[in-house]
Amino acid sequence: MNKTLLLILIAFINYSSHFTSKKDYKEEYIERQGEVSFFSYTPVENIQATNNQALSIFDIKTNEVAVRILMRAFVFKKSLMHEHFNESYIESDLYPEATFSGKIIDFDPSIETMQTRIIKGDFTLKDVTKSVDIKATISKVDGNYIIKGGLDILIDDYNIKVPALLSPNISKKIEVTFNFKYSQHEK
Amino acid sequence: MIKRHLDKIFVAAFLLISITIITIDLITRSDRNTNEKRTIKQLTTNELIFEYKNQSLGQFIEKAIEVDGILKEIKYKNDIYTLYLTDGNHKTYILCELQSDQIEKIPQLNIGEKVKIKGILKGHLMDVILLNCVII
Numbered sequence A: 001m002n003k004t005l006l007l008i009l010i011a012f013i014n015y016s017s018h019f020t021s022k023k024d025y026k027e028e029y030i031e032r033q034g035e036v037s038f039f040s041y042t043p044v045e046n047i048q049a050t051n052n053q054a055l056s057i058f059d060i061k062t063n064e065v066a067v068r069i070l071m072r073a074f075v076f077k078k079s080l081m082h083e084h085f086n087e088s089y090i091e092s093d094l095y096p097e098a099t100f101s102g103k104i105i106d107f108d109p110s111i112e113t114m115q116t117r118i119i120k121g122d123f124t125l126k127d128v129t130k131s132v133d134i135k136a137t138i139s140k141v142d143g144n145y146i147i148k149g150g151l152d153i154l155i156d157d158y159n160i161k162v163p164a165l166l167s168p169n170i171s172k173k174i175e176v177t178f179n180f181k182y183s184q185h186e187k
Numbered sequence B: 001m002i003k004r005h006l007d008k009i010f011v012a013a014f015l016l017i018s019i020t021i022i023t024i025d026l027i028t029r030s031d032r033n034t035n036e037k038r039t040i041k042q043l044t045t046n047e048l049i050f051e052y053k054n055q056s057l058g059q060f061i062e063k064a065i066e067v068d069g070i071l072k073e074i075k076y077k078n079d080i081y082t083l084y085l086t087d088g089n090h091k092t093y094i095l096c097e098l099q100s101d102q103i104e105k106i107p108q109l110n111i112g113e114k115v116k117i118k119g120i121l122k123g124h125l126m127d128v129i130l131l132n133c134v135i136i
Helices: A002-024 A079-089 B002-028 B045-053 B100-108
Strands: A028-041 A046-059 A064-070 A097-104 A115-125 A128-141 A144-154 A173-181 B039-044 B064-077 B080-086 B094-098 B114-124 B128-135
Touching (some): A046 A079, A046 B094, A064 B114, A097 A128, B039 B045, B045 B094, B045 B128, B080 B114, B100 B128
Parallel strands (some): B039 B064, B094 B128
Antiparallel strands (some): A028 A046, A064 A097, A097 A115, A115 A128, A128 A144, A144 A173, B064 B114
């Protein structure tokens, strides 16, 4: 009888620990509508666009971050800018997304306060992939994560051709910022 | 003779002013109200997800479509409301970013109820994405 009780107890402990480890295993976080903005400053014209359609997955076990940005979802002040951006510069029909895949260096998920870290990875825009280092802050708020940061990209690096007539209006260096608020990913 | 010259000058000036006005309008025009755009297709959420899985969304990109489905969630971010529509079967949703003039209709919406929207299809990531949506 005692043996049976002991076996039941062992089985229960095994089941409990299995359940707990499964619960703790939720290490993937998702942002379905991340914000990405870009700015182009020139003496002739400032161009700004915002996109709330960036998908990102953040794995706190491996410190890996993956991002997909829907290029057609950038919103401009003027519709003609939107047209030029998608049809002439980005060629959104051919390259509908920009992507990033990288890893946060020295990120420690046990730290509750804001961490400033470098995210090293590959950024792909159109048909060009470049290695980039992105300075970002990672905060934990109510058990979820917020990653904010920015990078500068050179249009010549990504095969973006601007007609000579419009080149005074568009900066060679584009300032990109992002703000992702992740929540636990329930698959 | 002088009258003929004056007529020519008048026509030339009229054409010049017209071209200038049209050019300025084209350059500064913001996106038109989706209500004014012609709907090219009416679909259910299920049909739109089917088109996405079938990789045949391309035909509707940058076009106005009407979609009806069950309202799963309303999100508010950066002064923009987004409706999440579901067909109840898939984990893929239809994300509809609302036009700013739709805010007054938000209190009339109820989660779990059927809703019909019209929006501009932009493409897909994990979900199918429409911008400048209006509730119809």
